[in-house]
Amino acid sequence: MIKVVLAALVTCIALTALPAGAQVAPTGQQAATQETAAQETENSDGQRWFNLMSKALNELNFEASFVHVQGDRIEPYRWVHGIDKQGRQYEWLMQMNGPGFRALRIDNVVSHFHPASTSYSLRSRSISTMIPTAFNQSFEQISDNYRAVAVGGARILDRKAQHIRLISKDNQRYGFSLWLDRDNGMPLKMLMVNHDGEVLEQLQLTSLTLRDVAADTIAELSRVDRPPMLEELQSQQSPLLKQQPRWAPAGFNLLKAQHHRLVLEGTPVDHYLFSDGLAEYSVYISDQTVSSSGKAISVTGPHTLHSQPAGQLMVTVVGQIPLAVAKQVASSVQ
Structure with missing residues (x-):
């Protein structure tokens, strides 16, 4: 009992002797707890930014241009999104070089226009040719297999951007790096990377215009003759x-x-x-x-x-x- 009291007294004296403003180093368990809390904050922020991106892609009216890079292949595209008075979404993607591939989404029907082959329509909530389907949905849809981590800021397209990483939980899939506009969540840059950090594919916006109302282009898109559904062709x-x-x-x-x-x-x-x-x-x-x-x-x-x-x-x-x-x-x- 005397040993216990002496030990407590020595500890008390040692703490009292610390200079003003000094901090006691955390124990191993405390350090681990603090690190876990920091990771949870980063993950929470990453998920919040991801969901803000999803909201932007579904709710904003915008016109943009971007370049898509795969290896030595660089392709420019025009990208338009808007919502009409009835709440229907219109999304238009057009290849600016080559034969001119185009895709049009009106709500959950996507039409693919191929100049050199058969055009067709199919049911989908996004044009997944360049932008993954998951980007239009809440992070919960992919949370079992990916972590979203907020890792800092950057300047992209002369805009303040938030960098988040989508990390595979099981190493059975590639990872992604996204830079999102801090004001509205719009994706400004995307990288797909392998396990060694090598960039396999990237997308970079070169222009972005946001509008308070849907562009006149949306009215034109509503009058486009769309090809038949794929199940009708095959x-x-x-x-x-x-x-x-x-x-x-x-x-x-x-x-x-x-x-x-x-x-x-x-x-x-x-x-x-x-x-x-x-x-x-x-x-x-x-x-x-x-x-x-x-x-x-x-x-x-x-x-x-x-x-x-x-x-x-x-x-x-x-x-x-x-x-x-x-x-x-x-x-x-x-």
Whole structure:
């Protein structure tokens, strides 16, 4: 008992002897608690900024231009969004170089206009050609697989921007860096990066104009003749082969499963499309007796490609996933 009292007395004297303004160093447990609290604040701020971006993409009337970069390929686009008096959303995306790909979204119907091939419409809440579908939704939709971390500010397009990172929780998908306008949440710059921090794809706004009311362009878009729905153009045929992908990374859901012929080669394939909201990948399964190649191929980049034989079949995985994950998906087809 005397030892305990003496120990307490020594501690009291030591604390009293500290100079004015001095702080006691936190214990290991206290430091860990403080670090956890700081991380939770960063995550909370990241989610708040992400949701502000989603709100901006759904509610603001704007006209913008941006460049999309994949490797050596640089493409400029024009991007318009507005809301009419009935509350319907109009979104217009137009490629400024080349043949002139265009896409038009009116609420939940997106029309793709291809000058060199068949145009079609499909049901979707976003034009996911450049902007991932998840960006138009709340962060809760992807929170099981990604963390959103606020990591500082920057100056983008002569605007104050907030930098947030979307980090994979399981390393089975790529990460993203976003720079959002601090005044309204509009995305000004986007990078998709691999596990080594290498930039695979980027999008940078070069101009942005916000309007109090929908631009006159919105009225013109309402009069555009839209192509028929995709299901009306293609006969929907279920997969014919018994084999199918038996494994998918956590969070990736099957969006489509069908049998059709590849546009360029005419090869009949079973096609499976998966998405986690931010990234997509496709699995193509074909009979090697009618396939043009039976060799394994692997190509990394913004869109990973991995092809390998599986018995009498050829399995090809293409999408925005790491090569190791693509190989595991392909190997699940038995």
